[in-house]
Amino acid sequence: MKVKVGDRAPDFTLPDQSGGVVSLKDFLGKRSIVLYFYPKDFTVGCTTETKSFSERYEEFKELGAEVIGVSSDTVESHESFASQCNASFTLLSDEGERVRSLYGVESSLGLIPGRVTYIIDRSGIVRHIFASQLNPKKHVKEAMETLRTIASN
Numbered sequence: 097m098k099v100k101v102g103d104r105a106p107d108f109t110l111p112d113q114s115g116g117v118v119s120l121k122d123f124l125g126k127r128s129i130v131l132y133f134y135p136k137d138f139t140v141g142c143t144t145e146t147k148s149f150s151e152r153y154e155e156f157k158e159l160g161a162e163v164i165g166v167s168s169d170t171v172e173s174h175e176s177f178a179s180q181c182n183a184s185f186t187l188l189s190d191e192g193e194r195v196r197s198l199y200g201v202e203s204s205l206g207l208i209p210g211r212v213t214y215i216i217d218r219s220g221i222v223r224h225i226f227a228s229q230l231n232p233k234k235h236v237k238e239a240m241e242t243l244r245t246i247a248s249n
Contacts, residue, residue: 098200101225105131105216108195110166110188113174118164118186120220128161128246129216130239133201134232135209137169137177145211145232146181152236153185159243160218162186168193168209204229211235215242 099106109119123129132149134142149156149163156163163185169177174187190196193209201210213235215224224242228234 097198098202099198099214099222099225101222103222105129105214105220105222106195106198108198110190110195111171112189113171113178113187115171118188120216123162124220125218128159128218128243130156130161130163130213130243131166131216132164132211132213132235132239133166133196133199133209134211135229136167137173138180141211141230141232142167143177143181145235146177146183146187148233148236149185149239150181150183152240153183155240156243159240159247161215161239161243164188166190166195168196213239215239215246217246 107120109117112118134145136142165187168190171189174189178187201212203209211229212227214222217223226238
C-alpha cells in the first residue's frame, strides 16, 4: 500500500536518537507533522537535507509543525548524525524498514532508499507528498509552502 494525499497517515512507533520511543499519534491534535524519509545518515544529500530542516526548525515550530526524520540507521548513528547536523528535532530509527514499507516509500533504482516528505495535518490527514532523491533542499521548501497554505485556510 502506498500512502496518498487525503489518506489518514498510518500510525507507528519507533525509537528516536535518544533511545526514547515516539509514536505519530503523540502529535495528532496538537501539531502538523513534517515526516521525511531519507536514505542514510552522514551521506551528502541526507546531511544537506537534515541541516536545511535544522536551520529552519524554528520557522516550522512557529507554523505549528513538528519535524521528524526517518531512516533505517541505528539509534546510535542517529545520535551522532543529529549532533553533526545540529538537529534539535526527532530522528527515528526504522531499522527493519517497516514504517518505510507502511508508507510505500520506494527505492531509487531498486537500491537506494527513497527520499520522500509527507506533510500531515493536525488531524492526521496527509496533505502533501514530495519525492526527490536529488534535490534534498527542495523538501524543506515544499514542506514550508504546504504548511503556510494549511495555516492560511
